[in-house]
Amino acid sequence: ETGVTQTPRHLVMGMTNKKSLKCEQHLGHNAMYWYKQSAKKPLELMFVYSLEERVENNSVPSRFSPECPNSSHLFLHLHTLQPEDSALYLCASSRTSVVGNEQFFGPGTRLTVL
């Protein structure tokens, strides 16, 4: 695995639950990302944080709420999700969010919403 870790690896939740996904990078990077990957669809960028400030929010529903307390940690808080939110959620990091810096991905959290 890479220097990006994610917990939990699998999560099953009901539509009324509140849960959080955690991502931690050990690479000294300054930018972190949340992506959603659904079957047979391209990776969808959800949020970008650069130096702990959100720089991108691709019209993601408010039931997804990111938090970046420092440059090494990133959370995705989940609340009243829908079954169509079931997917693989990937965290990534890069040295900066500018330039075409290569991104390194964590192992992902497989989320199932019942």
Next chain:
Amino acid sequence: QKEVEQNSGPLSVPEGAIASLNCTYSDRGSQSFFWYRQYSGKSPELIMFIYSNGDKEDGRFTAQLNKASQYVSLLIRDSQPSDSATYLCAVFSFNDYKLSFGAGTTVTVRA
């Protein structure tokens, strides 16, 4: 809207052959191009990146970029069964500082 297009495959090649993967993109402002490999149930891992027109070789992998044609490809020489995976093309543009991914091409190497 920026698009990155890849043939979904599956692309089946015999062991030892060359696998050729293609990717086209619509945003002429794209500057950086990446190939990621994703095994089933795993996360994407970066295998190649290219910024300039021409070829870039790294071991058995060669990336080819033609910005005029908005085309980037990946060649896998001497394909091995361990190369069986989905290959994602990703394109970065300075216009919006976004990395956009294609849906991926699934490659199967037959032993």
